[in-house]
Amino acid sequence: GENVEQHPSTLSVQEGDSAVIKCTYSDSASNYFPWYKQELGKGPQLIIDIRSNVGEKKDQRIAVTLNKTAKHFSLHITETQPEDSAVYFCAATHWGFNKFYFGSGTKLNVKP
Amino acid sequence: DTGVSQDPRHKITKRGQNVTFRCDPISEHNRLYWYRQTLGQGPEFLTYFQNEAQLEKSRLLSDRFSAERPKGSFSTLEIQRTEQGDSAMYLCASSDAGGTLSGNTIYFGEGSWLTVV
Numbered sequence: 001g002e003n004v005e006q007h008p009s010t011l012s013v014q015e016g017d018s019a020v021i022k023c024t025y026s027d028s029a030s031n032y033f034p035w036y037k038q039e040l041g042k043g044p045q046l047i048i049d050i051r052s053n054v055g056e057k058k059d060q061r062i063a064v065t066l067n068k069t070a071k072h073f074s075l076h077i078t079e080t081q082p083e084d085s086a087v088y089f090c091a092a093t094h095w096g097f098n099k100f101y102f103g104s105g106t107k108l109n110v111k112p
Numbered sequence: 113d114t115g116v117s118q119d120p121r122h123k124i125t126k127r128g129q130n131v132t133f134r135c136d137p138i139s140e141h142n143r144l145y146w147y148r149q150t151l152g153q154g155p156e157f158l159t160y161f162q163n164e165a166q167l168e169k170s171r172l173l174s175d176r177f178s179a180e181r182p183k184g185s186f187s188t189l190e191i192q193r194t195e196q197g198d199s200a201m202y203l204c205a206s207s208d209a210g211g212t213l214s215g216n217t218i219y220f221g222e223g224s225w226l227t228v229v
Contacts, residue, residue: 004154006154034217034218036220041225042222042223043116043118043203043220043221043222043223044155044203044220045220046217046218046219049217089154089155091154098143098160098167098168098209099157099160099168100145100155100157100218101157102154102155102156103154104152104153104154105152105153105154
């Protein structure tokens with residue numbers, strides 16, 4: 001099955017700085033890569049996703065890049081704000097979407 | 113609120129008791145998933161339904177676990193003879209598989225926390 005690895009496990013940045021979280025996947029058949037934000041005591045919330053037919057996608061301060069050859073994808077958050085503090089999970093799956101494989105999460109702390 | 117709804121949000125039970133969680137998916141979604149999440153880990157797949165049919169079960173789903181989705185609407189996840197190792201957050205998610213281009217995205221509920229003492 002698919003194996004998704006996520007780094008770093010914790011990330012601390014100053015407000016206004018950028019944050020980058022990286023994930024690698026093992027199954028070359030995977031073609032859909034969502035990112036979720038999880039606040040304490042809540043369920044994961046989708047923040048952005050990317051499909052394998054594009055290399056980059058941006059939504060305001062958040063962007064995701066995908067390198068299919070290297071089998072890795074990254075989340076970029078610019079101009080970080082304290083409310084960005086949460087745990088972020090990457091995931092991978094392939095067409096059919098019957099099973100999503102998640103990374104182990106990155107705890108982002110944005111210091112005011 | 114038209115998101116995924118889970119009940120109860122928190123459950124504390126004694127070891128050996130049975131517990132049941134309910135999930136109401138987004139109304140037009142035909143796929144429903146159950147995941148389990150322990151502290152410091154990402155969600156792990158347990159099972160999923162396409163309408164009322166349970167199409168896949170993870171090896172994590174032991175004989176003590178059973179999930180149903182009668183009539184393809186809400187779903188229940190029952191854990192029999194609970195053990196301390198069952199303590200986790202049980203997440204439900206739904207999607208509109210085969211729908212619009214963005215419809216295959218899965219949307220999670222707020223989760224049901226289980227503590228077995």
